[in-house]
Amino acid sequence: MARQSVVAATVFSGLAALVLAQSTVAPPQESVDAEAVEDVVEGTARGTTPVAVVGTPAARFAAGTWLDLTHAFDANTIYWPTEQGFQFEPGANGPNPKGYYYAANRFATAEHGGTHLDAPRHFAEGRHTADQIEPARLVGEAAVIDVRAKCAANAVYEVTPDDFVAWEQEHGRQLVDVIVLLRTGWSKRWGDRTAYLGTSERGPEAVPLLTFPGLAPEGAKWLVEHRRVKAVGIDTASIDHGPSTLFGSHVALCKADTPIFENLTGLEQLPQEGCFVAALPMKIAGGSGGPLRVLARLPDGE
Structure with a gap:
């Protein structure tokens, strides 16, 4: 083996x-x-x-230098307020009667919690499920859009086309064939449910209380209509900001068969361009998403 x-x-x-x-x-x-x-x-x-x-x-x-952009799955993993948390059931753990050590556990999880994939089928009928996404959409160079200052000033800030244009002007290139990562700075709040989601409540009544940044629907539409990106990721609980009720960014990206990565971490360690990202989801047949492991390789010399 x-x-x-x-x-x-x-x-x-x-x-x-x-x-x-x-x-x-x-x-x-x-x-x-x-x-x-x-x-x-x-x-x-x-x-x-x-x-x-x-x-x-x-x-x-x-x-090269590799970074893990994934939150661990455990009893404290943050899920959408209407979902159950990660469930881990310890199993065998110790010497086997035949003389060797053996460990095996069980787990159960909703598709959308912790660091995870939103497959296009999540918000678009007939689009790709988790197992149907082309591998090439899940690996490639990352373009990191840094909006931390704006999100610090406005907890429900929405990333706009202007933010993307500013990145392009600074780096002298268009957002084409890249994985766009939105760096809001929100992952530093992970572990504090109230700070991260805006509420500690659970159930449907908690959804209107959600407070965190996201991608404006017009920003999502701009990416799919005027650029060609492989995927879009963010270090918050949702690609749409907390107060969203229509989830326009989800709809726009998913209709264009664009995978979404949510609840990322460690984006503050990445340069704005030049690093390689591999986002490897659990291959759930027919799934609307699933747990995701995201790795980033820094450019040589960094």
């Missing part, structure tokens, strides 16, 4: 490097040292060409 795991990880990293290569100039091809490859991919088939071709660039890519 260890040999298979190393090969699988190597292949995944290689694919990630290839995705990045689509938007960057490929470096000159280097000769491959078979012994070096064997050192990097220890335990794999020795000296085989596939390992050498995939392993060397993948190893360089994997050796």
Whole structure:
């Protein structure tokens, strides 16, 4: 199993490097040292060409600095007020009668809680479910839109097209073929339900009390009508701001088959451009969303 795991990880990293290569100039091809490859991919088939071709660039890519943009799932994980929280049932944990250690637990969760995916089907009939999203929509370069100052001044701020245009003017490029991440600064409130959601209440009566920033519907429409983005993520409980009743940003993005990532964390550690993001959701057949693990690789030298 260890040999298979190393090969699988190597292949995944290689694919990630290839995705990045689509938007960057490929470096000159280097000769491959078979012994070096064997050192990097220890335990794999020795000296085989596939390992050498995939392993060397993948190893360089994997050796970069990686950040986890995911909140852990536990008893304190924040869910929408109408949903049950994360349920974890401990199971086996200890020595097995046959002499080896064994651990296995059970969990139950709503699709939409903690760091999670909103599949397009969530707000658009006939659009992709969680298992149908093209993998290429879930990996790629991130464009981080920093609106922390505006959100600090206005707890229900909505990101507008002007914020996107300002980013483009500053960086000299358009928001095309990128994963847009909205950095509101709200993740620092995680762990305090009232501070994060605006209320500690639960149930339908809590929904009108929700207070947090989001993406304005006109901002979502601008992205899908005037730009071409892979996905949109945010470090709050919803892509629509707390007071929303029509969820216009959800509707606009989902109708355009654009995946949404919610309850992200650690966005303050990312540069505004240049980092690679991989957002890997649980592949739930027919799902409207699901738990999500999001990783970011910082640009070389950062």
